[in-house]
Amino acid sequence: MELAMENTMERDHALDLPRHVAQDLFPDAATMSAALADRVAAMLRHAIGQRGRASLVVSGGRSPVPFLRALGQRKLDWARVTVTLADERWVPADHPDSNAGLVIANLLQGPAAEARFVPLYGGENSPGDGLAACAARLGEMQRPFDVVVLGMGDDGHFASIFPGIPRLGELLSESGPALAATVPPAAPHARITLGLSALLDARRILLPIAGAAKRSVIEAAAGGHESFPIATLLRQRRAPMHVFFCPST
Numbered sequence: 001m002e003l004a005m006e007n008t009m010e011r012d013h014a015l016d017l018p019r020h021v022a023q024d025l026f027p028d029a030a031t032m033s034a035a036l037a038d039r040v041a042a043m044l045r046h047a048i049g050q051r052g053r054a055s056l057v058v059s060g061g062r063s064p065v066p067f068l069r070a071l072g073q074r075k076l077d078w079a080r081v082t083v084t085l086a087d088e089r090w091v092p093a094d095h096p097d098s099n100a101g102l103v104i105a106n107l108l109q110g111p112a113a114e115a116r117f118v119p120l121y122g123g124e125n126s127p128g129d130g131l132a133a134c135a136a137r138l139g140e141m142q143r144p145f146d147v148v149v150l151g152m153g154d155d156g157h158f159a160s161i162f163p164g165i166p167r168l169g170e171l172l173s174e175s176g177p178a179l180a181a182t183v184p185p186a187a188p189h190a191r192i193t194l195g196l197s198a199l200l201d202a203r204r205i206l207l208p209i210a211g212a213a214k215r216s217v218i219e220a221a222a223g224g225h226e227s228f229p230i231a232t233l234l235r236q237r238r239a240p241m242h243v244f245f246c247p248s249t
């Protein structure tokens with residue numbers, strides 16, 4: 001298997017993923033977060049050098065905190081960077097479950113506070129009510145996105161594209177809706193999420209994964225378990241994809 005290995009871990013620790021998906025393995029979450037921040041910062045600097053500005057899509061949830069903190073400390077011309085989210089829980093930014101709140105508290109601090117943040121949540125009563133205004137805000141962002149950093153839940157969801165939701169097939173279609181309202185079957189809060197078609201409008205997709213449970217899920221998805229939404233993301237070839245993995249959470 002040809003892999004973009006960046007460290008000294010043994011080849012046989014590599015994840016069983018399709019050959020077109022690059023992967024790097026790290027000994028622990030801190031090392032992985034720092035490497036991911038370095039990689040994203042380098043891509044944003046490159047984009048600014050090439051086009052004068054850069055766009056970044058990040059994810060929420062629990063796992064991205066060390067990465068977001070590390071990225072916020074990287075030196076780059078943050079005033080030229082626009083940041084948005086892959087998905088949002090329909091709660092205001094001061095709610096503890098808000099992905100925007102997570103990004104503001106952990107990434108958009110110090111020099112990184114100069115970045116422009118495009119929120120998905122707009123204060124309407126429901127994600128459905130907020131869809132049009134959110135689409136208009138996102139429509140002002142430069143495309144393709146320079147970097148999309150996704151996360152994956154234990155149930156194989158990414159963004160807020162959960163197994164079993166209505167319109168799952170549409171959201172996982174490369175020609176499907178760019179944005180949709182969703183209600184996760186088990187997780188809290190109604191959501192708004194970018195669909196696969198919008199997430200693939202990217203120069204690069206990075207997917208950090210930590211721990212044995214998520215490793216089993218992503219490998220099962222790669223092996224053909226289509227009930228995991230991440231299986232569709234792994235199969236696509238429109239946007240180059242790169243998995244970062246560490247065994248500890």
Ligand SMILES: O=C1O[C@H](COP(=O)(O)O)[C@@H](O)[C@H](O)[C@H]1O
Nearest residue numbers: 059060061062063151152153159
């Ligand atoms: O609900 C969400 O979950 C996923 C995965 O989150 P994690 O806590 O397991 O890292 C996340 O990527 C998504 O943005 C979030 O809204």
